Amino acid sequence: MKKKLLFGLLVVMFALGGWSHVQAAELRGFVKQFTNEQARSFVQQPDGRFSATQPNWGQLPYLNGIGVTVQSADGTIVYKGVTEYHDSVGHGGHFVVPDLPVGTYTVTLTSEALTSLPFSPNATIEPSMVATVTFTSETEGKSLNWILASRSKRILSLSKRGTLPGGSVGPDQNGDPVNFRVWYQGGEVASLHTQNGRNYVYFKGALYNDTIGLYSSVLTEPTLSPAEKKYGWKFKGWRINQSDEIYSSQEVGNTRITTDVTLEAVFEAPKYTLTFATDEEKGTLNGQTVVNYSVEGNGTTVTSLVGGTLPTVTAKEGYTFLGWYVDHTTNLVDDATILATDIKKDLIFYAKYKKNAPAISIGANGNWFIDGVDTGKPSQGPAGQNAQPLTITATGVDAAGNTVVTFSDGSKVTIQKGQDAPAPNVEIGANGNWFVNGVDTGKPSQGAKGQDGQSLTVQKTELDANGNTLVTFSDGTTITVHKGAEGQAPRIHIGANGNWYINDVDTGKPAQGDKGQDGQSVSILETKIDKDGNTLVVFTDGSQVSIHKGQDGKDGKDGVSPVITINGNGYWVINGVETKTKAQGEAGRDGQTPSVEIGSNGNWIVNGKDTGVPAKGADGQNTQIVASGQTPSSGPVSRFVEGILPATGSSQNILLLMVLGSSLLLFGGYMLGRNRSKQD
Structure with missing residues (x-):
């Protein structure tokens, strides 16, 4: 305490000593600063706590650049300058106003950032930035002293969303309710605190020219309620003193305090x-x-x-x-x-x-219409071509020796090769198809009605180079009757009642049928021998039948005429077997029955004409005719007829061929047997 008092007396003595050689009234001033670094520890905290101090003149720096204005009582400015360094005193923070007339003067210090402390404990310190001094003598000199510190500024934050710690609710400048918090009250000048009769100073606001970041609590973001969070509010930053621009907390923290600060928390909802x-x-x-x-x-x-x-x-x-x-x-x-x-x-x-699906219809002109618009496309296509009849297109032998018959529709039938067997049972089923051994061949037995038919007659007979008999019919077809043992031919003629007679027995079958509709009969086009010695029969519809060459046969026995009758149902019965073929056909033109007999010279006589062909032939070979869906039969003529049955179009012609062929063979066998009996 004594040291402080001594220091104060020295300051006063120094100031008075400067006037020892004054010749007229003179004013001198000395200005020091309580810096922010020194004063910041005495700023009141947001929670109200604070520390106070008594600044020591000797520990403070002199302050240059403070404006000084001296006015006389009538307002005349007698001095205007700034504090600065003077050699006379050896330091800064000094101003001098010499030669002042006797009178009263007002001294004003000016600073935007600083203000005077209200007191100094050990020296005469001006408590205000404005001081009054009176000179009563022209030789009088006076000195004024100031300690300046930063102004104290208020910092307030507010938010329309959430709550601030320790905040209150009130209206903002627009009258809208907000939550706000005054972190630092401010008040421009330092505050005085007296304790035990002594005065101390502290600051209620943030210090001028400090950065806001030095007072970090003011950057506390408001806490949102659950409803506000659900709504989607997000903190975006701060507005400073109602600025349009929004600043981040970091940007706000770097901002210098030059006035009272209002920070508005900004939230945005999505x-x-x-x-x-x-x-x-x-x-x-x-x-x-x-x-x-x-x-x-x-x-x-x-x-x-x-x-x-x-x-x-x-x-x-x-x-x-x-x-x-x-x-x-x-x-x-x-x-x-x-x-x-x-x-x-x-x-x-x-x-x-x-x-939408289009409305499709057929117009009166026969075209397709879509949504009422004629497409120009006919609804019905042109008429198709006429269907083609089913014919045999080829026959062949597979690797196993079986006969393969190919039809015009692409279908095929394989006829298995077998040993000598009895003749197949050939008949016409209830559906009108040929049946062989009870199996439906799928081939119709009767063609469509055709034009007026001609009775089939034998035109000529002759021997080929091998001694076989060639029989040529009125339709131009021929058959080869391989030579065989002697036999007796049946006598076939038309009786006075118009029926067929065989060996003078009335068959009950008319020789002339009813007239039929237009049509074409299927006939034999040609026969020929292939490279293997088999006989190929070619029909007028393009189909073929291969007659496989057989082994040498034994002498034949006397032939037996077949027993041909008509049952109560009107079907042909041969040797007691119903053929399923009606005996009475469609009405046709009158036919001519050939007269066939053996002349005294042993040759065949047809219609009274010597054919030059002997009725007795040399021993021949058995011949097998294999047709679609059939098995080898027991006789050459019957097997040949069975081979052509599926391709014929007229059951009457076929039946006639069967009867004629069988009769010829039987007749030949009969005559051969009789001649041998005579020789014996």
Whole structure:
């Protein structure tokens, strides 16, 4: 304490000593600073706590650049300058106003940032930036002393969202309710605190020219309520003293304090767009292609935004509106689900349509019409070609020796090769097809009605180079009767009643049929021997039958005439077997029956004409005719007839061939046997 008092006396003595040689009144001033670094520890904290101090003149620096104005009592400015360094005193922070007349003067210090401390404990310190001094003698000198410190500034923060720690609720400058907190009260000058009769100073506000970041508590962000968080409010930054610009906390912290500071916390809620869209080629929404709605924050439902009604969809002609979809899957979402949707992001609902099925009809002109428009395309195509009859296109032998018959429709029948066997049972089934050994061949036994038919007659007989008998019929076809043992031929003629007679027995069958419709009979075109010695029979419809060469046969026995009758159902019966072929055919023209007999010279005599062909032939070879779906038979003529049956178109002609061929062989066998008996 004594040291401080001594120091104060020295200061006063120094100031007075400067006046020892003054010749007129003179004013001197000395200015020091209580710096922010020194004063900051004595700023009152936001929670109200503070520390006070008594600044020591000797520990403070002199301060240059403070404005000084001296005015006389009548307001005349007698001095205007700044504190600065003077050699006379050896330091800065000094000003001198010499030669002042006797009178009263006002001394004013000016500084935007600083203000005077209200006191000094050990020296005469001006408590204000304005001081008054009076000179009563022209030789009087006076000295004034100031300690300046930074002004004290208020810092306040407020927010419309959330709450600040220790904050209060009140209206903002616009009258809207806000939560606010005064962190530092300010007050410009330092505050005086007296304790035990002594005065101390402290600061209620943040110090001028400090950065806001030195008072970090003011950057505390408001705490949002659960409802505010759900709504989606997000802190974006601060406005400083109602600035348009929003600053981050870091930017605010670097800002210098030059005035009272108001920090406004800025929050933003998400903003979403609800969109309904359509393809303008397919329809409209409320007369438009796009309908938009804007909404702020989470929790708003579509129904509250659109007033409970979705946009009205009007489908264009040719389309039907199906509903709404939201993504590329185009899965429809029903209206109720859309209306109940919480909007938490941008949403787009697309109108989905389907193209209506066209109205298809056949117009009066026979063309196709689509939606009433003539396509120019006829609804019915041109008539197709006539169907083609089924014919044999080829016969062949496979690797196993079986006969393969190919028909015109591409189908094939394989006839298995076998040992000598009895003749197959050939008959006509109830469906009109040929049956062989009870198996339906699928081939009709009777063709369509044709033109007036001609009775088949033998035109000539002759021997070939091998001694076989060639029989030529009136339709131009020939058959080869391989030479064999002697036999007796049957006598065949037409009786007075018009029926066929065999060996003078009336068959009951008319020799002339009813007249038929136009048609074409299938006949033999040619026969020939292939490279293997088999006989190929070619028919007029292009089909062929291969007659495989047989082994040498034994002498034949006397032939037996077949027993041919007609049963009560009107069918032919041969040797007691019903053929399923009606004996009475369609009416036809009169036929001519050939007269066949053996002359005294042993040759065949047909219609009274010597054929030059001996009735008795040399021993021949058994011949097998294999046809579609058949097995080898027991006789050359019967097997030949069976081979051509599936391709013929007239059952009457076929039956005639069977009877004629069998009769010829039997007759030949009979004559051969009789001649041998005579020789014996």
